[in-house]
Amino acid sequence: MGSAQIFFLFSFLQLLFPTLPSLEATPLDNTRLFREYIGADGNNVRFSDVPIHPEVELHFILSFAIDYTASSSPSATNEKFRVFWDDQILSPSSVSSIKAQHSNIKFALSLGGDTVGKQFAYFKPKSITSWVKNAFESISRIVKEYDLDGVDIDYEHFKAHPDVFTECIGKLLLRLKHQNVISFASIAPFDDDAVQSHYLALWRKYGDLIDYVNFQFYAYGKGTTVSQFLNHFETQTSNYQGGKVLASFATDGSGGLTPEKGFFKACRTLQSRGKLHGIFVWSADDSKKNKFHNEIQAQNLLANTD
Template identity: 65%
Template structure:
């Protein structure tokens, strides 16, 4: 009788621990910064002590610098394309020293370079990976960075080549102790999803976060639509280490905006134990509104249930 009672109690405790209502939500807040050269600094952005804050420098690109109207690909030799005047190595070190909850990563790719489409187009898997490991290790160490984000959006290579290039890159950077976390930034486009889901299936165990671009769905979606999209992408990127983050943009009208219920949707996800974090594109655009939504997002994440 006593053993039966003990077993029943343990089962009830286990159910309570695993139920969505009692699941602990993530406190991760992520923000892209530096792509639009609007003079924003790390120190401009409000940082709440109770949140885990990741800045993502945008972008490092394996193209020549845009000194001409036709920058060219460099097969994994990455160059810095973010605002290095306001986001320098010393400023990375300073913000991390000032705020113990801050980490800084860099993002690879982006949609355009020098106003031209940016394509993922390696000469070969082996040469691209070798070049990328060398050039990115140098940048990451120079800038005191912690992680890497993958945001290629256009491709002149099939999904198998993309999978091996990015997967092997992440594996070597993690195995070498160069980075402590990695994320990917897909969106709901057939070609984009085919490449990232192929990567996910083989190398998802190396990917810590999925910065899904929910703002790419178009303007004026509703809370219920957002929750449906979130459930769909959480199912697509299920298993492994990845956690799909909720997202919105402060630079346009795409997706579910804060004015139309983004934070209401996040509170619903939080109450269900499904809120893995929030990211914003981007700090450059938020400067004009005084970073009001950065404060709101972090306060939501840092608060109790």
């Protein structure tokens, strides 16, 4: 029986049994999403410094808003978030200006981060109720002031049970989305038992509120190979099942698979499998010294112009 006859027979059977699967190929899930953290290191980097390909969707992720004071000995403020980037350079007016020039740009606010001052930025709420209330009010104020579009959750140190983290972050995201304060949300876990226990608990209960998983693949060891990266990617895709796990690299020399060692080769493999949901970079502050060479290559790859 020829292929045309098989297709005709299958189509006839579908009329009789409409629950039969379609012969049409599953559409690829590649996207042209490029995301980059900016502002964490205070290197005077500006939005206008970063190359912007017109055919990608580019998210600047402002880093960081932290629920700590900005004193020489910072202390927790019970979820009253404040801006910790240079708000003179990365200002509300600069956000407005770059948005006016490029319709393909969106902005997110990243919460938490690694450290504040010289100490860890811990997640340690006094109560779920007070955390959600104070966080919602302070984050809404920042989002409105800067005309931001989304939030990113990047807590990396915890003095709270995973269930408490889950309820605080989940209820915050639910409220921010339902009241149209934000249009998207992401999380930024990495392969550490304590970190994963918190984010996976959040994912299991509130994963439907999380649009992107900014998995920190650069937190794996230096010297990561292409095959190891692809294995790590499959593992985390399985962990965050159904989520858009983004490929990532760092330009601060921290670790993982670097562009010089085959990151873009790995991305092309993911692209061929329909699994390249986007790329994100840590961070613009570190990329400035190399004139954003890797960012240009990443965006060209996403736009299929490399």
